[in-house]
Amino acid sequence: MPSPLFTPLSLRDLTLPNRIVVSPMCQYSAEEGSANDWHLLHLGSLSVSGAGLLMIEATAVAPEGRITHGCLGLYSDANEAALARVVAACRRFGKTPLGIQLAHAGRKASATRPWEGIRALTPAEGAWPTIAPTALPLDDGWPAPRAISEAEIEALIDAFVATARRAARLGLDVLELHCAHGYLLHEFLSPIANRRDDEWGGNLENRLRLPLAVARAVREVWPSGRPLGARITGTDWLAGGFTVADAVMLARRLGEVGCDYVCVSSGGIIPKAPIPTAPGYQLELAQRVRRESGMKTRAVGLLAAPRQVEAVIASGQADMVAMARAFLDDPRWPWHAAEALGANAAYPPQYARSRRDLWPGAPLVRPDRDAAE
Numbered sequence: 080m081p082s083p084l085f086t087p088l089s090l091r092d093l094t095l096p097n098r099i100v101v102s103p104m105c106q107y108s109a110e111e112g113s114a115n116d117w118h119l120l121h122l123g124s125l126s127v128s129g130a131g132l133l134m135i136e137a138t139a140v141a142p143e144g145r146i147t148h149g150c151l152g153l154y155s156d157a158n159e160a161a162l163a164r165v166v167a168a169c170r171r172f173g174k175t176p177l178g179i180q181l182a183h184a185g186r187k188a189s190a191t192r193p194w195e196g197i198r199a200l201t202p203a204e205g206a207w208p209t210i211a212p213t214a215l216p217l218d219d220g221w222p223a224p225r226a227i228s229e230a231e232i233e234a235l236i237d238a239f240v241a242t243a244r245r246a247a248r249l250g251l252d253v254l255e256l257h258c259a260h261g262y263l264l265h266e267f268l269s270p271i272a273n274r275r276d277d278e279w280g281g282n283l284e285n286r287l288r289l290p291l292a293v294a295r296a297v298r299e300v301w302p303s304g305r306p307l308g309a310r311i312t313g314t315d316w317l318a319g320g321f322t323v324a325d326a327v328m329l330a331r332r333l334g335e336v337g338c339d340y341v342c343v344s345s346g347g348i349i350p351k352a353p354i355p356t357a358p359g360y361q362l363e364l365a366q367r368v369r370r371e372s373g374m375k376t377r378a379v380g381l382l383a384a385p386r387q388v389e390a391v392i393a394s395g396q397a398d399m400v401a402m403a404r405a406f407l408d409d410p411r412w413p414w415h416a417a418e419a420l421g422a423n424a425a426y427p428p429q430y431a432r433s434r435r436d437l438w439p440g441a442p443l444v445r446p447d448r449d450a451a452e
């Protein structure tokens with residue numbers, strides 16, 4: 080039987096060659112929001128990985144929506160030109176379709192890079208004022224964000240639209256809205272961060288309003304043949320927080336406004352939530368969202384062993400699997416998974432001779448990566 084993991088998936092006019100997705104990963108290495116040689120190396124390498132889709136990191140729709148001074152943005156002509164250079168290199172050598180994740184960091188903005196210790200920037204480090212649905216700080220030691228006005232909400236939607244237009248001009252294949260990990264759209268969804276009493280807060284319908292308004296507006300300018308998706312949170316893992324039943328409703332409603340898939344992640348609305356991390360710990364959330372919403376679903380979170388990832392697709396828990404750390408560890412993950420599963424992944428011709436079955440006289444099987452499962 081052909082490998083379910085290496086079976087193509089069609090989303091609108093785009094066909095992903097397989098179900099393996101390079102999860103969006105902030106690199107904290109941009110300059111004034113613009114990609115540089117690091118992105119050329121990082122994305123260039125992953126674009127020849129044989130993955131079915133390569134997601135570009137969370138990309139801010141406004142300068143103040145960046146998490147750190149090093150976060151990627153797509154709010155200026157300079158940002159667009161810098162990313163165009165990276166995209167051109169990926170297209171020239173790689174076959175993997177390219178997506179981009181649009182984000183606004185909300186009250187988690189104006190922070191240090193993770194390797195500098197995760198905390199709010201000080202004024203001397205160039206801190207900037209942050210925004211959120213409600214003026215509640217993320218945690219002790221974080222400044223209170225400013226609750227945004229209705230007029231600012233309209234401007235925010237416009238910023239997502241303007242960035243989507245730039246992404247369309249860059250010829251990117253997939254657009255994804257970041258509605259998870261405690262960033263601004265998730266802050267509107269979660270009762271933990273959203274205590275508004277206007278039409279943008281309160282009951283679930285009101286808390287869904289902003290992500291749906293952004294999705295609806297972006298869908299209008301994002302080419303109709305290209306897929307639009309969202310990374311959503313499956314749960315806040317907190318009493319009184321966003322629940323998996325809410326996530327099912329969000330996924331359904333996103334489908335109604337023209338989204339083509341959801342990626343189900345979780346956590347992040349506050350730093351100290353009791354998250355039961357273990358291999359595949361978010362799978363049940365993805366499976367429930369998929370089953371009850373009917374949306375195409377991407378699973379993510381502590382998945383790395385080829386046979387386990389294959390089983391996620393084969394058992395119908397999800398339609399795609401995203402991996403982040405496994406790709407940092409092994410940018411050739413799809414080649415090695417294909418080897419383990421008896422399937423084929425795309426190689427650039429320059430590297431085709433690395434395929435074990437083309438090494439005359441050499442051992443055909445690498446130490447089994449699944450042995451420790």
Ligand SMILES: Cc1cc2nc3c(=O)[nH]c(=O)nc-3n(C[C@H](O)[C@H](O)[C@H](O)COP(=O)(O)O)c2cc1C
Nearest residue numbers: 102103104105136137379380381382402403404405
């Ligand atoms: C270095 C790094 C950067 C990340 N940046 C993003 C990001 O830009 N957007 C996002 O939605 N998730 C981001 N994540 C989360 C991953 O996409 C993924 O959901 C998470 O790491 C769990 O998957 P994994 O166990 O395969 O690493 C990041 C993770 C890592 C390790």
